[in-house]
Amino acid sequence: MLVEAGHFALALALGLSLIQFVVPLWGARANDPVLMAVGPATAVAVLICIAFSFLSLTAAYVTSDFSVLNVVENSHSTKPLIYKISGVWGNHEGSMLLWVLILALFGSVVALSRNSIPARLQANTLAVQAAITIAFLLFVLTTSNPFTRVVPAPVEGQDLNPLLQDPGLAIHPPLLYIGYVGFSISFAFACAALIDGRIDAVWARIVRPWTLGAWAFLTLGIAMGSYWAYYELGWGGWWFWDPVENASLMPWLAGTALLHSTVVMEKRDALKVWTILLAILTFSLSLLGTFLVRSGVLTSVHSFAVDPARGTFILGILIIFIGGSLALFAWRAPLLKQGGLFAPVSREGALVVNNLFLATACATVFIGTLYPMALEALTGEKISVGAPFFNVTFLPLIVPLLLLLPLGQTLAWKRGNFLGAAQRLYVAFGLALLAALALLAFEHGGPVAAPLGIGLGLFLVLGSLNEIVTRSWSRGNSLSTVWRRASGLPRSAWGTSIAHAGVGLTVIGIAATAWGVEGLGTLKPGQSLKAGAYEARLERLVPRIEANYRDDVAVMTISRGGRELGTLETMKRLYVTRGMPTTEAGIMTVGLGQVYASLGEVQPDGSVGVRLYHKPLVLLIWLGSVVMAAGGALSLTDRRLRIGAPARAKPGPAAAVPAE
């Protein structure tokens, strides 16, 4: 009964979304406040309906209601509760339901921030948002209905794909979807501005937190997915340039560019047309990502035929929204007035360069991901585009961008002084160079990439901190003055520096992978294997039985230079219901590096194949991403992004934000 109610609520949400689409749009044209006010009310109602629908599916999962086809296919009564819940979005239908839930959630947040958004802009934005909701609700209801019943109901379910029974993957999709869908708000605002033919710095100020929030979540989502691949897929890689990964990297690159161009627009009222275009492109790439992953086109061009309805439907959504918004852009963008003049050498100029490189990097990933499919469809020729291609095309675009980053951050708005900025950075650059040279001399003949990359990362970290230091420290000031000034800096300044330092940390982590070493061997209990300075001794192989799987556990003692560091467990796991084996890597964290062991086959003579890696500083790859997201979050709490909130009456220069 609850399941039918959930199904009905979803259909109701579709009807309400239609109202949310038509009425506010009409109201904004007629300038009728009553009609415009329908937008926020329906947005909240849509959220309530979809949330109820989502909860009723969750209830079916938690109670293992095997009369629902979706539950049968993806759950099992012995599965731990957390995976019963995460199983809701661990499949196609449920994950699309999560997608629309987040969409509705964001729509109603826009609806509820009544005082801070001009009424017409809000009405148009909610209408565009409703159009997206309609498209995806139709998609769920017609091709991917999670509420289908099955008669007669089987006694037991088929279990969730074992690879998805992992805490990392339980939270990975929600994080990623919040990122993807968050960009829909920037998109809706961009379309609303185009419909109205009006755009200014206020628009940028309203949109920026949305972009920033979506970007922070997408960053976390991608990092989470990467770490999951690292420990679960068992060969210690953390990025594979797989099309599925590229599908999430493209909106991230475009979103990063959007974040920076919105800053220019907010501060200096410039780059308006470009920012609008970027907002449209970023969400289009999110849609493309959804299409690539959800339609099955990635597996092979032929699997499209397995379920043509879904693939064609999303392709239709893609064409309508991307084509429609670009047509709207072409029609209305010439109406937008240009403002904000600036010299080529200035913060704005540096951000233009940033956008140029990020957009090119995004285009590179785009062509690398889609070219093989297009070529095969057009000529039938099959080619592969993998990591080696991206290494020679993507890296040369990113390295100059990163080298220029601290410089751009130091330049003044409107008219900057290149030499002055370089002068302020020479300490940071000198220290980073010194570190790189010292590492080069020290390792003597090892990989060159690692010291150079670490130097670059250090330059980013020090250059970001330099910004805070130069803004708060001057010769002869007491420490308490410096502290007062530093803590008085706007939080967005801190956020920027922290996020950029996070980029530096990730770069260091990536560069250090060049120092990784591996050992490979067939071991019997008591024998040991070396990877660099680390040694693993296989203690014993023991079986273990859990609720829904069986493990063969290898217990290993890890030591360095004869000193024992502890034991780690690595296992081969068999999920009973699906009869599917997985490998659980054994990982021991030593400082910021990790010792990583994974098991191969157990041989008839009782020996087992073992791969042992030592990966120095590898944790920095993901920690850096978390720091980036934290910088974004800190920036979100900046005073000026909370317009509409009553301002504290606190005198003094610390509270004032320069109007510029």
Added chain:
Amino acid sequence: MRFVLALLAALMIGGGARAVQPDEVLKDPVLEHRAREISSGLRCLVCQNQSIDDSDAQLAKDLRLLVRERLVAGDSDEAVRHYLVQRYGEFVLLKPTFKAHTLLLWLTPVLVLALGAIGAYAALRRRPPPPSALDDDEQKALDAVLKRDASA
């Protein structure tokens, strides 16, 4: 969004040992290093976007052994790759060759960067520059005012 990858990985990897097996490794470390380099650029044809160095499908194992066989027989790296392309087609290379049919693929990054730079430059040129900095006379006048204030 990784479900497809996960699913495929599950299908492809099965539970087997990971990639290069101890018994495959060549005795000569230089040759083995070359074999690993070549392997990481060759696609496991039955896998989803995996190199034969990462995959443990049977085909990947066969290809790894084949690469090592050719290296031991004295082939150069290029000859080994050429040999595999002849047998399996260009699909086997993870880094496509630079030819007519991949022209657009390889040139896109350069083209986008160049066109973007030209576009940005043109857009900047079309607009009047911001008011110029102080000229000498203005600077002198300003200095004088500042000096007067400082001494006062």
